[in-house]
Amino acid sequence: MANLVKTAASAGNFKTLLTAIDAAGLTAFLESEGPMTVLAPTDEAFATLPEGTLDELLQDHAKLKRIVMYHILSGDARSDDLAQIEEAPTEEGSILAINHSNGSIKVNDATVVKMDILTDNGVIHVIDRVLIPAILAGHS
Structure with a gap:
């Protein structure tokens, strides 16, 4: 098995996330x-951000770091774990809302579309939207 970064790189649909992690x-x-645990937005999820947002974030490393850290949970939270909790603290310091209904799991307003991609140092869950901490939302 590979680590989180190598696993995401080999998946092929996290190029934007990996660019953000590096930046x-x-x-x-x-x-x-x-x-x-990484809640990993796909390249398609990043493409839904308002035009210019990603370029702006790639220039603002402090804000970008907060957003990337907002997608990381401490510990190994598998789908079974997510199904039993209603909130999860992030490495950024904020709390994510976990909602389970209709057989799916949502994290804030993002849907988990693929779960439990295991790595040497944790687990990846694929999400369909980029999560923005409330403190940064609305700031552009």
Whole structure:
């Protein structure tokens, strides 16, 4: 098995996330021992951000780091774990709302579309939207 970064790279649909991780200086953190859980937006999820948002974030490393850290949970939270909790603290410091209804799991307003991609240092859950901490939402 590979670590979180190598696993995401080999999947092929997280190029934008990996670019953001690198620009935010978090590659070594995500290659560390862990365990941690990454809620990974796909390239398609990043494409739904308002035009110019991604370019702006890639220039603002402090804000980008907060957003990337908002997608990381401490520990190994598998789908069974997510199904039993209603909120989860992020490495960014904020709390994500976990909602389970109609057989799906939502994290804030993102739907988990693929669960439990296991890695050497944690687990990846694929989500269909980029999560923005409330403190940064509305700031552009």
